[in-house]
Amino acid sequence: MQTMSNLFQDIIAPLYGDQKSALEKIASAQDRLSYMLLNQESDALGVVIFKSQLSQEFESLGINNAIELKTLFVVNANKNSGVGLGSQLFSQCLNYAQLVNAQNIVVTVSEEKDESLKFFERKGFQRVNALEGKYKSGITEFILVKSLTA
Numbered sequence: 001m002q003t004m005s006n007l008f009q010d011i012i013a014p015l016y017g018d019q020k021s022a023l024e025k026i027a028s029a030q031d032r033l034s035y036m037l038l039n040q041e042s043d044a045l046g047v048v049i050f051k052s053q054l055s056q057e058f059e060s061l062g063i064n065n066a067i068e069l070k071t072l073f074v075v076n077a078n079k080n081s082g083v084g085l086g087s088q089l090f091s092q093c094l095n096y097a098q099l100v101n102a103q104n105i106v107v108t109v110s111e112e113k114d115e116s117l118k119f120f121e122r123k124g125f126q127r128v129n130a131l132e133g134k135y136k137s138g139i140t141e142f143i144l145v146k147s148l149t150a
């Protein structure tokens with residue numbers, strides 16, 4: 001069975017570098033909820049991680065009371081995309097956000113992840129800001145927000 005650590009090593013580290021700090025935060029589960037979607041054989045199909053507290057960190061962009069989606073990916077996405085796994089993972093975050101009366105869901109996505117940008121836009125997110133080199137020099141990260149109050 002794949003562990004969260006293996007998945008982060010294979011999928012996230014090539015994009016964002018060393019994931020030790022993120023994995024420590026996931027393991028201590030202090031400020032975020034982490035879910036792994038499994039099939040009947042207990043193989044990992046995808047991961048979703050979001051902060052559990054409402055955030056005011058994006059207030060300067062007019063985004064208040066937001067749940068911050070930190071990570072969402074389908075395992076072996078080139079093979080397993082398009083059958084609703086991403087939607088199942090996203091539902092976990094959306095249901096939680098509605099439960100805690102969040103006004104927004106916010107996510108940061110690399111310009112390199114066009115499929116993720118398209119996925120979130122299909123889910124009703126809009127780009128509200130672009131950050132040059134936030135995680136990786138020369139790469140733009142887009143901040144996207146979905147309003148839950150409209």
Ligand SMILES: CC(C)(COP(=O)(O)OP(=O)(O)OC[C@H]1O[C@@H](n2cnc3c(N)ncnc32)[C@H](O)[C@@H]1OP(=O)(O)O)[C@@H](O)C(=O)NCCC(=O)NCCS
Pocket residue numbers: 011012015071072073074075077080081082083084085086087088113114115116118119122
């Ligand atoms: C982006 C990703 C989450 C989409 O997951 P998925 O399982 O294919 O999504 P779903 O099958 O649930 O599709 C949901 C909707 O998004 C749309 N969509 C998904 N991928 C799309 C793409 N590449 N282009 C356009 N639309 C797309 C689907 O058409 C569907 O629309 P609908 O609800 O109107 O039918 C998945 O491809 C993935 O994880 N990719 C890798 C991302 C990655 O490496 N991230 C690492 C950093 S976190």
